[in-house]
Amino acid sequence: xxxxxxxxxxxxxxxxxxxxxxxxxxxxxxxxxxxxxxxxxxxxxxxxxxxxxxxxxxxxxxxxxxxxxxxxxxxxxxxxxxxxxxxxxxxxxxxxxxxxxxxxxxxxxxxxxxxxxxxx
Numbered sequence: 001x002x003x004x005x006x007x008x009x010x011x012x013x014x015x016x017x018x019x020x021x022x023x024x025x026x027x028x029x030x031x032x033x034x035x036x037x038x039x040x041x042x043x044x045x046x047x048x049x050x051x052x053x054x055x056x057x058x059x060x061x062x063x064x065x066x067x068x069x070x071x072x073x074x075x076x077x078x079x080x081x082x083x084x085x086x087x088x089x090x091x092x093x094x095x096x097x098x099x100x101x102x103x104x105x106x107x108x109x110x111x112x113x114x115x116x117x118x119x120x
Contacts, residue, residue, distance in 0.1 A: 011054045018051070022066045031067065031091035033059055067091050068105050071098070075110055076117040083110050 021039050025031040037047040044059075051059045067090045074086045087098030087110075102110045 014050065015054060018047075018062070019066050022063050023070065026067060026070065026089060026091040029088055029091065030093070031063055033063065064101060064105070068102060071102060071110065072106075072113065075114040079114065079118060083114075086110070 017040065018036065021036045022031060025036060033047065034044055037044045040047065042050070048059045051057065051062050055062055057065070071086055071090045074081060074089065075083075078086070083099070084095040087095045090098065092098035092101070099110055102108075102113070106113060108116070
């Protein structure tokens with residue numbers, strides 16, 4: 001039982017570090033899984049296998065979740081920020097790809113999501 005707790009703690013630390021690196025990469029305007037793996041001192045393949053084993057998601061899916069969760073927070077908390085600016089800050093190259101990914105995940109456009117949050 002204690003071994004399982006240690007594994008869970010180890011997994012959580014790994015995911016916390018990964019999430020932190022994804023968020024810092026977002027600030028640069030582009031999320032590079034190669035540079036994240038390098039920062040974690042593992043190969044991209046090792047990163048992919050470990051994320052899949054822990055979360056059941058690919059590394060790209062996990063990174064997209066982090067990026068879109070950050071976008072939701074920005075849409076809710078920064079009502080005057082342009083959607084294109086939020087897209088860029090979350091590591092998307094343009095508002096179109098951001099809107100497409102957002103709609104695919106939440107089945108609502110970023111603008112509709114913001115408006116819905118505004119009236120809560």
